[in-house]
Amino acid sequence: GRVAVIGLGYIGLPTAVVLATRGVEVVGVDVNVATVEAVSEGRLPFVEPDLAAAVSGAVAMGNLTATLETPESDAFIIAVPTPFNTDHTADLSFVRAAVEQVAPRLRGGEVIVLESTSPPGTTAQVSQWLAQLRPDLTLPHEVEGVPDIHVAHCPERVLPGRIMIEMVTNDRVIGGITRRCAERAAEIYRVFCQGKLLLSDAASAEMAKLVENAYRDVNIAFANELSVIGDALHLDVWEVIRLANHHPRVNILSPGPGVGGHCIAVDPWFIVGAAPELARLVRTAREINDGKPHHVAEQVINTAGRFRTPTIACLGMAYKANIDDLRESPAVEVIETLADALPEVDIAVAEPYVNSLPDKLAQHRNITLERTAAAVDRADIVVVLVDHDQFRSLNRSLLAGKVVYDTRGVWR
Ligand code: SAJ
Numbered sequence: 001g002r003v004a005v006i007g008l009g010y011i012g013l014p015t016a017v018v019l020a021t022r023g024v025e026v027v028g029v030d031v032n033v034a035t036v037e038a039v040s041e042g043r044l045p046f047v048e049p050d051l052a053a054a055v056s057g058a059v060a061m062g063n064l065t066a067t068l069e070t071p072e073s074d075a076f077i078i079a080v081p082t083p084f085n086t087d088h089t090a091d092l093s094f095v096r097a098a099v100e101q102v103a104p105r106l107r108g109g110e111v112i113v114l115e116s117t118s119p120p121g122t123t124a125q126v127s128q129w130l131a132q133l134r135p136d137l138t139l140p141h142e143v144e145g146v147p148d149i150h151v152a153h154c155p156e157r158v159l160p161g162r163i164m165i166e167m168v169t170n171d172r173v174i175g176g177i178t179r180r181c182a183e184r185a186a187e188i189y190r191v192f193c194q195g196k197l198l199l200s201d202a203a204s205a206e207m208a209k210l211v212e213n214a215y216r217d218v219n220i221a222f223a224n225e226l227s228v229i230g231d232a233l234h235l236d237v238w239e240v241i242r243l244a245n246h247h248p249r250v251n252i253l254s255p256g257p258g259v260g261g262h263c264i265a266v267d268p269w270f271i272v273g274a275a276p277e278l279a280r281l282v283r284t285a286r287e288i289n290d291g292k293p294h295h296v297a298e299q300v301i302n303t304a305g306r307f308r309t310p311t312i313a314c315l316g317m318a319y320k321a322n323i324d325d326l327r328e329s330p331a332v333e334v335i336e337t338l339a340d341a342l343p344e345v346d347i348a349v350a351e352p353y354v355n356s357l358p359d360k361l362a363q364h365r366n367i368t369l370e371r372t373a374a375a376v377d378r379a380d381i382v383v384v385l386v387d388h389d390q391f392r393s394l395n396r397s398l399l400a401g402k403v404v405y406d407t408r409g410v411w412r
Pocket residue numbers: 117156157158159160212213216220253254255256257258259260261262263264319320321
């Protein structure tokens with residue numbers, strides 16, 4: 001049968017590709033003309049290890065095509081963004097738009113899987129929207145012999161930078177509106193998933209996904225709080241964590257300039273939104289991690305105060321190591337804060353994965369994008385914001401005589 005994957009982003013495109021390379025006829029759908037053109041020509045619209053070769057292969061095999069219009073299909077996988085509004089409630093408008101595209105294509109018997117990370121109740125909402133848009137189809141399937149629609153939630157869990165590996169090896173949670181919905185959805189994932197398929201109900205699947213990312217957020221917040229305490233007490237937090245982690249039951253994560261990306265910095269808010277009075281630790285962790293870029297900028301501004309007109313090198317803009325993704329990046333926030341607070345100071349930014357500054361940094365006259373060695377060479381203060389391998393392997397003699405503020409501990 002044919003599978004339509006709606007949303008060709010970091011999740012939808014790799015999912016489309018793994019299905020297509022295993023012989024499934026896949027149509028990728030996106031609202032972005034440039035994305036559709038790129039994928040149709042077998043090109044990748046963003047950087048992700050191993051994905052480029054897989055996309056061109058799948059397109060060359062003839063199993064993957066891309067279009068702006070959702071076609072009739074046997075299964076629909078919705079992988080669109082679920083951002084949050086300024087009040088931290090989820091913006092489900094992209095999910096709603098996808099449902100509106102799918103509804104007129106239904107003939108009965110199809111499977112609709114929501115992969116987008118969503119607040120509890122969203123899958124049930126999708127099912128209700130479909131029922132309203134297509135009252136002629138039974139939802140969910142229950143009645144024998146009547147055309148039926150199977151709605152399930154199968155949250156993605158892949159790690160950017162390792163997507164093509166984790167897509168295949170991770171276990172998958174598949175929560176159906178009914179058991180039958182989950183079973184039907186599992187048939188799709190069985191095609192490529194070597195991990196376990198964990199069948200459950202839709203609301204549990206939604207919450208499990210949010211909990212995974214909140215778990216990580218809370219643990220990173222602990223490390224970040226330790227680093228702020230370390231700065232105040234003039235202690236090397238990396239040394240403290242290294243020692244503590246030798247305990248057999250302690251495994252503290254790494255502090256950094258904050259938490260970025262479009263998952264961990266977002267998803268815990270959906271838990272807070274669902275239980276605002278109760279989700280205290282989850283909320284505090286978000287606040288600690290969101291406050292970290294400001295703390296880093298403050299430390300650097302204090303250091304800059306010791307110079308007349310220093311040059312500051314900022315290494316990295318991506319939200320984490322070895323990728324080009326600047327979404328919700330704490331590094332970008334630090335750089336922006338520095339540029340605002342120190343308008344007379346030259347800020348040389350190095351980011352090997354990106355060849356132009358994002359708009360909000362390009363507006364600042366005192367920021368320039370440079371090669372790593374050049375930026376470091378002319379700087380008085382070097383701030384490490386991303387642990388790219390290229391920075392780790394920097395010739396350390398370049399740092400002689402400079403003040404280094406290493407938020408990622410790359411040169412320990
Ligand atoms: N970070 C730290 N210290 C650490 C680990 C991470 O500061 O010890 C920072 C990173 O630099 C980055 C942020 O946290 O700014 C998040 O990075 P990440 O690598 O922890 O996770 P993501 O956002 O790239 O992907 C996460 C993953 N979730 C979990 O590991 C529980 C991934 O499996 C999910 O699929 C993804 O979110 C998602 O899409 O939800």
